[in-house]
Amino acid sequence: MALHKNILEIIQVQNSCKGVMQELYNFDTRPNDTLRQSYKNAKIDEAIRLDILEYDSYDDVLSLSADTYEYYKTRLGHNNETTIHTIDDKLHKLTIELNYYNTRLASYETPEKEIRSITKLLNQIPSLLRYNFYTISSNSIFAFKNEPNFEIKMEKLTISKGEIEQLIEASQKIYSFLQENHAIFKSMKHQRINFLILKIKKSMVELEISFRLLYEEIKNFINKSIKDGAFIKKLQRLRELKAQNLLLQKTDIEEKIAHQKAISTPIRDKKIHPDDRIFDYIDTIESIITQRKIKLQDTKAQTPLSYDITKEESIQKVLYNYPKLHKAFLAQEDDLATFLNKSIEDSSKILGIFIRLLKNYFRAYEVDDSVFIVIDERKYVQVRKK
Amino acid sequence: MLIDIKELLPQHLQKIYQLILRGEFINENSMKKGNNEIYEAIMSKEAEVREYFGAIGYILMKREGYFYFAHDDAPNSVAALEKMVDYIDIASFLKMLDSNFSVGYMFRLESIENLLNANIELQEIVRQMKGIHASSNRESIEKIVERLKKDGFIEEINQANGEYLVLNSYDYIEAFLNEVEVYE
Numbered sequence: 389m390a391l392h393k394n395i396l397e398i399i400q401v402q403n404s405c406k407g408v409m410q411e412l413y414n415f416d417t418r419p420n421d422t423l424r425q426s427y428k429n430a431k432i433d434e435a436i437r438l439d440i441l442e443y444d445s446y447d448d449v450l451s452l453s454a455d456t457y458e459y460y461k462t463r464l465g466h467n468n469e470t471t472i473h474t475i476d477d478k479l480h481k482l483t484i485e486l487n488y489y490n491t492r493l494a495s496y497e498t499p500e501k502e503i504r505s506i507t508k509l510l511n512q513i514p515s516l517l518r519y520n521f522y523t524i525s526s527n528s529i530f531a532f533k534n535e536p537n538f539e540i541k542m543e544k545l546t547i548s549k550g551e552i553e554q555l556i557e558a559s560q561k562i563y564s565f566l567q568e569n570h571a572i573f574k575s576m577k578h579q580r581i582n583f584l585i586l587k588i589k590k591s592m593v594e595l596e597i598s599f600r601l602l603y604e605e606i607k608n609f610i611n612k613s614i615k616d617g618a619f620i621k622k623l624q625r626l627r628e629l630k631a632q633n634l635l636l637q638k639t640d641i642e643e644k645i646a647h648q649k650a651i652s653t654p655i656r657d658k659k660i661h662p663d664d665r666i667f668d669y670i671d672t673i674e675s676i677i678t679q680r681k682i683k684l685q686d687t688k689a690q691t692p693l694s695y696d697i698t699k700e701e702s703i704q705k706v707l708y709n710y711p712k713l714h715k716a717f718l719a720q721e722d723d724l725a726t727f728l729n730k731s732i733e734d735s736s737k738i739l740g741i742f743i744r745l746l747k748n749y750f751r752a753y754e755v756d757d758s759v760f761i762v763i764d765e766r767k768y769v770q771v772r773k774k
Numbered sequence: 775m776l777i778d779i780k781e782l783l784p785q786h787l788q789k790i791y792q793l794i795l796r797g798e799f800i801n802e803n804s805m806k807k808g809n810n811e812i813y814e815a816i817m818s819k820e821a822e823v824r825e826y827f828g829a830i831g832y833i834l835m836k837r838e839g840y841f842y843f844a845h846d847d848a849p850n851s852v853a854a855l856e857k858m859v860d861y862i863d864i865a866s867f868l869k870m871l872d873s874n875f876s877v878g879y880m881f882r883l884e885s886i887e888n889l890l891n892a893n894i895e896l897q898e899i900v901r902q903m904k905g906i907h908a909s910s911n912r913e914s915i916e917k918i919v920e921r922l923k924k925d926g927f928i929e930e931i932n933q934a935n936g937e938y939l940v941l942n943s944y945d946y947i948e949a950f951l952n953e954v955e956v957y958e
Binding site for chain 1: 795845851889907953
């Protein structure tokens, strides 16, 4: 089986192929027919020895071996159709040939032609079993691992399950056929036929375990896929409920979250807003105020009515209650910028408050950065409550 | 239990602390340097690690092929709920895109994009998905992948061809959503 060759054998095959190509190139340059024939025969013998080619000495026919054929079909991705029904055909043809064989014997004729046909048919059986086994195996694995569409995947897996059952049945039929016709085959006393029957039995023993394992594997693939299908349906239902805002009422997701041991949230270094670190700038501010006073004093000296530095100005510092603003925003329908424009008297403060609210409560907000709200020629992205 | 800090291997402790601070999963199938080593270290000293971090309020949670730490004090259930609700759309989208999308799944951006290009229904779903304002299918996929990466559910295993691996921690989302009961 070419698929089962070890790496040394594969290298050997590769080298052999290279050798054959080289010989083909050199073939016509050989000095005479004898040398040409000698090279050709050597390479063909090597290919037969490596199971690349098959030689039928009865018909004198040289052909690709079943293994090579299967190997290249697999390599080319053409190995996706099973031929289990042909096993029945082969058994049927074998029965016919055995009847002809008996008739020939009864008529005292030489059954050479029938022997050739029987040999040929028996020779094809192990390859057919293996070929179908690998095809079902690759089809099911491909369907399970690579088929993105759930329905197609399930259909393919069900087909593969049916096929492996058919193959197991076919294998049992072959065994029964050989048992039923044991006496005839034995009476033939034909070395090649005896060898082929032994080869079939050996293949069947080897493959029987593989058939059962593949059958179990396909069943597991189907079970896993059924679970996947149920999960897909559940996700779709959850998505529908979410779209209808019924997720909390129609599921136990809240309860599940409350009982879940959720992963700890990342602990990030808190980035302090410049306003929060005003004490860092006290010296600078004092210095600015001092400078300003001096400047104003100077100005006053020249223009007495310009400014009275002794007048106490009351600085109204507005402290915004962000949680309260956030709640008020959620309780109405406007977008965030419009809401702030209506709620805050000093429009120059809107941007800062807008940013702070967005930063603090982004999880509760939905941002559409393709829509802009313009207030005092300044653009704000549209932010709405979720 | 008496904990021998030397037994816990200090170099791993430091890394575990960092992972806790970043709120990250510890995956067995991670291909990033050192991650699998930490997983193995926790596996070998699971009881000790649980005891050690339990004392400072972090509970070691063991799941199929991954660990994480949960904080036993005041869980932020609103944030956790929001995250799971967000993932209903993402998990549903990915599973519909390819029913094989689950732990251990490997994909390239191109392959996912091709699947999306071929599915008009999913293109509509992704357009309605919260936080995915994209001008193309490729951009939508990139945003979803970025989110999964940021949340520690996938990792890039080949930068050259944009190949990603779904980490064992994706089970955190799938197992939770699978357990949610729908009252019909």
